[in-house]
Amino acid sequence: MIQNSSQFNLSTENIILTISVTVQQLKMVIIQMLVAIFLCVNCFMLFTFFKKEVFRTTTRYILFAHTLLNDSVLLLLTDLVALQVYLNILIPVEFCILLCMIMEVLSRTTRFVITAMCLERYVAICLPLRHADISTLRRTLAGILFIWALSSLYVIIDLFIFSATAPPSYYAEETFCRYEILLLTEWHTYMRAILSNLDFVVIGIILVFCYIKITIAARAASGDNKKSSSKAQKTLLLHTMQLLLCLIEMLCPFVEIVVLEIDFQIFVSVRYFHFIAFTLASRCLNPLVYGLRDEFFFATLKYFACFRLKKTVSPHFVYT
Template sequence: MADNVSIVGGDVTLRSINDRVIIVQILMIIFLCINFFLILTFFRKECFYTTSRYILFAVTLLSDSFILFIADVLFVFSYFQFTMPVWLCIIISVVVILYITVTPVTLTAMTLERYVAICMPLRHGELCSQSSTVNCILIIHGLSSVPCIVILSTFFASASHSFYTQYRMCSVEIFILYRWQDHIRAGMNQVYFVLMCITIVFCYVKIMKVAKAASGENKSSTWKGLRTVILHAFQLLLCLIQLWCPFIETAVLQISLELFLNVRFFTYLTFSLAPRCLSPLIYGLRDETFVHALKSYVCFGLCKINI
């Protein structure tokens, strides 16, 4: 990053960037530790890894943890201005682009699962069986790989052979060599954004109708499912806004480098880190069964330490 070699402001500018790095590392450690305990809890009980919604929840935890780790490494590399060969950056970026898309697509699938559970309860066991969920995960990764394939295909068609051996700071932006490539990426993001929003709204409206018609315990369960869909929608919105961040940052860069760095740090915290810390809250800490299992696991670990 440019600020860490800036003379203007002296120690103040350097201290500001150091504070940012420290904040990110603290948040990263907290999020990864929470996700680690939730993943361990998931694999400890059979009722979790044989239930559709918990399996999809584990997929989001694993993909989010992986993206958080890789994003943190790239953030540190950017801070210290480490460069790497373009071919190595391509390998890293394939995984990053894939799993950045996996999270919102999985959230959409989880919303559909709640829709089936509430609006089609008699078919839930058939449509959301363990084998169906495995097939769903494969479909999720297939859909999520499309942007990655398109972005890299346009890059391979445009880049010269010598470009692969150059040393650059690794970011997705190095694959955008021409403006038409940026337009293609923007078009794909818009298509994904619209399709996911339509799915969320459809599920919300259908569940809302069932919630109004339900009574007693069914009403309470249905409204809980509706709140889960709303939280999914908020989390998904943050993830989808992340798809627009590169265009915002590109426009801001034309105004000021300092403003660009501030905006990029804000979007990194708000639209990269924040959505990926909501999954434990939505399905981990709000779910009574999961919380009970998590408490039992933690208490057992403490008792074992005491012994």
């Protein structure tokens, strides 16, 4: 009787373990499918961007293409880290540092470029007579370089602090790749949190300012101008949602650290949820904002999607 009971318990445990493994495998398959779809869509949009000169010389489309490329690389690297966690592969800290730094720079760059997009919409709607002078190709490229320099500055500061506080033996320790491995002291963690929160406060102020100004312009406008202003309002709301998801994504690692100390399987599930709900979701909004809502870009997209069987896309388009 006791032997039968033991065999039953053992069989039950094996079934539960098998189900758990199957669920984890299914989750990873879903992630890989979503990542593959996202990358294919982004690559096709980038292909469309490079096929039209008007896209390559217009500020809003340049920023859009930059974000597509930036998000694609970041998503690819994040997916590699997700695979590392799923396969339970620990890597020495010294090999994780560069990967974590690149991911952090890309993440910060996304937030700053989204803010630049909002400012571009503000200039286009509220300062239409100065838009052509302000949104030049040269200034756009200079702005992108400044964003990259600013994003890199945060990471360089963290690297200097890490180099000064990390013992030589720490570099050989094996871990999962995440940016928090660079934050060895409590004050450094607080400093990073304060700087990140300060970023979001400044970005939030800029978004509110742009939204109020565009709302005022929309109420005073009429006809096509009113339609453009209304679309610009919706664009800013979508950008706000993107930034909120980015903020939550930034806070996720702190939750994951606590969960990892409790149970590894729960940690994997939490990371899976964070990846789908925040990392993927925030980056899927950008193609929606400009790739599908923009009439001219969407028409060009359909033209190439139909293997150029449609009529030539008109070069005249309206900013939305």
